Amino acid sequence: MSRKSYPGEQVTVSFDGDLCRHAGRCVAGLPEVFDTGRRPWILPDAAEAGAVIAQVGRCPSGALRIEPRS
Numbered sequence: 734m735s736r737k738s739y740p741g742e743q744v745t746v747s748f749d750g751d752l753c754r755h756a757g758r759c760v761a762g763l764p765e766v767f768d769t770g771r772r773p774w775i776l777p778d779a780a781e782a783g784a785v786i787a788q789v790g791r792c793p794s795g796a797l798r799i800e801p802r803s
């Protein structure tokens with residue numbers, strides 16, 4: 734398992750690179766949050782939480798996930 738968490742103030746996004754299909758949908762859809770040229774490449778607070786949740790929901794592979802608040 735290589736799932737990694739990217740905590741934000743409102744939502745925490747996690748990513749599993751083994752599942753990613755590299756379609757780039759997340760980068761194209763919400764580039765302020767998902768930018769593979771940057772580290773960390775996911776900044777969950779860079780857009781409104783609803784937009785982040787919606788974009789994660791469009792990931793075709795299940796690589797991106799919204800993590801429940803602990």
Ligand code: SF4
Pocket residue numbers: 752753754755756757758759760791792793794795796797
């Ligand atoms: S949308 Fe999902 S499968 Fe596509 S590049 Fe992003 S993480 Fe990978």
